[in-house]
Amino acid sequence: MGHFDLVCFGEILYDFYETRKVLAGAPLNTASFASFLGLKTGLISAIGNKKSDEKIEQELTNRNVEPFLQRNNYSTGEAKIELDKNKVPRFSIEQNSAYDHIRKTETLVNLAENADFFYFGTLGQRNKKSRNTLMELLSARKSETVYDVNLRRGIYSWESIVKNSLKYTSILKINEEESVKVKEVTGCRNMKQLFDETNLGHIFVTLGEKGAYLYQRDEKPSFVEAPGVNVVDTTGCGDAFTAALIYGFHERWFGKRILEFAVDFASQVAQYEGAFDYEFLVESETKSVKA
Numbered sequence: 580m581g582h583f584d585l586v587c588f589g590e591i592l593y594d595f596y597e598t599r600k601v602l603a604g605a606p607l608n609t610a611s612f613a614s615f616l617g618l619k620t621g622l623i624s625a626i627g628n629k630k631s632d633e634k635i636e637q638e639l640t641n642r643n644v645e646p647f648l649q650r651n652n653y654s655t656g657e658a659k660i661e662l663d664k665n666k667v668p669r670f671s672i673e674q675n676s677a678y679d680h681i682r683k684t685e686t687l688v689n690l691a692e693n694a695d696f697f698y699f700g701t702l703g704q705r706n707k708k709s710r711n712t713l714m715e716l717l718s719a720r721k722s723e724t725v726y727d728v729n730l731r732r733g734i735y736s737w738e739s740i741v742k743n744s745l746k747y748t749s750i751l752k753i754n755e756e757e758s759v760k761v762k763e764v765t766g767c768r769n770m771k772q773l774f775d776e777t778n779l780g781h782i783f784v785t786l787g788e789k790g791a792y793l794y795q796r797d798e799k800p801s802f803v804e805a806p807g808v809n810v811v812d813t814t815g816c817g818d819a820f821t822a823a824l825i826y827g828f829h830e831r832w833f834g835k836r837i838l839e840f841a842v843d844f845a846s847q848v849a850q851y852e853g854a855f856d857y858e859f860l861v862e863s864e865t866k867s868v869k870a
Contacts, residue, residue, distance in 0.1 A: 583690065584694070585698060586620070587609050587613075588703060590624065590700075591606075591624040591625075591655065591677075591678055606703065612822030614644050620645065621645040621646075624647075624703075625677040625679075625680055627654045632650070632655050651677050653676055654673070654676055662814075675706070688719050691722075692719050695723065695829060696825050698725045698825065704744070723749050725749075725751075725752065727753075728760075729817065730756075741764050750779075750781045751781070752821050753785070754786070754817065755786050770800070774796045781796075782794040788805055789805060798834070801838055803835075804842075806843065820844065823840050823843075
């Protein structure tokens, strides 16, 4: 099995657009982007037992993401996507999918223990089974833990999920709307109080086309403006941002440089349809941004 720079936990699902379907899910997208950037990456999830599901594992392998996929009798997740006038997606996500039923195994515990970074979100915790498995993995981990709140409609009891998840988090990524909700859930008035009442070391707040902030314990916040690009679809931009910041921490960059790289990488992803497009990223010479 070996050592992993990053292990991601959570949902695999198909995004259904008007004319096509795309394999996605925030943990899968984040793992794919991180692998593209050069990190050795693994993904923990679950998929269905249909013949058509067999190609999912091969797709992950093609993206250089090591699949740790359980098979069960539930359907692989699905989400219907509609883009608004600003190319921002609205998700309608199927309930009770395969990724809601991830079982704890010794292999998964070992993955969590030995990875440099461990990533998780909120959607993958909506069901008690997967949530309990995640909590056991988080209790076992020795790594930096990255929580991308990534709220979606249909996640019941999200308030308790978010509040509990923060106990295990060292790096938090949220958008502008989620930052308000996190403060409400925790009762914190500002970022300083959130740092005081948690073990957080870094908080990234994305502002869409405006850019992003980085808050760090006992340091002044940093802001980076997003470059002007032709926005086609913002699906996956947040996941690209998260993968880029993990890459930056892995390379031991300082905070402002990590933020600049994450904003720039996410802006490139906004220029194509769908969450992950390997050929577009190669053609746009995204890797050169790391130099």
